[in-house]
Amino acid sequence: MARTVIQEDVSMNMTPMIDVTFQLIIFFILVGQMASDEFLKLSPPHPDRSQAERQDELVVADRVIVNVSSAAEEAMADPDTAEDPNRTMSRAEQYKVGTAEAFAVSNQAQLKTLLREAMMEWKGKGKKKEDLTLQIRADWRVSFQYVQPVLTTASELGYRKMNIAAVVQSGKRKRD
């Protein structure tokens, strides 16, 4: 009697794999924060027992962000730089005010112009200059000599409120 061989088609069930893949994609889309147009790439300071409070992302209209980036970021990309590494680290590279283009730290006039324009725009909306907040976002490595002109210029233009950007202490949401 001849044996009958039954051949079965074995195929993998693709549906769960596609489901998991889409889950991963949705996770990355939701979790990944797109870099804001107002931010420069820098490392903010991480104080001991940080009192920094998580900023309310929705309240953006009443602030002017001034970024002070470190030359160390550029130096890391070019290890053959002849400058003393310690000096490079404490030197600031660029300022960036709001969404305007970043510019060299030597251009103090541009810094004053942009801060003044932001204040004029604020006052043009009929609001008080004391309500406009200056948010300083500086790299932890830069010397204070590069941040001090920002404070001085803002003070001269009538800014009163100031926030300093720092890393939030992990596991903490409100100031203790």
Added chain:
Amino acid sequence: MATTTKKKIEGDESVHYEPQRKKRKKRTSMIQPPLTPMIDVTFQLLIFFIITTDFRPEEGLIPGSLPEKGSGASVAVDLMDIRVVVRPSGAGAQYLIERSGESFDTPGQLADFFAARHKALGAEADKQAIVIEIRSDVKWRYVTEAFNAAVKARFRNIGFAVK
């Protein structure tokens, strides 16, 4: 001779021939779009996100205030102010309390000093001004540490002065 089926229609005496082929039920074929390109694109997207996502530490804000126009410090200089001089020291910074001459090498020690001072002042602590005097070559990190220590001790009147 091929077998035939015969169908009878009511009221009709004749017998109608219906071939076998017609009697077989038609198999409905399922139309499925090709999944392979879709899976390929999905994995491409996933790889893109895995490679390009750059997680950064969560940033917050420490609130402060700026001095009045034209003045060099946030608060009027008062003999009773606590003046903290921040100056570079080796790889870090040193925090010197001008009035008492105490100096601290770590922000934690400075924070403990502020906390003790706040406790000693009691209700008068809100009126106490903290002036942080900074040498221009001090790194921003240590400036923030001094400011953070004063905020942590719940002092409200904190300002900068530049040396």
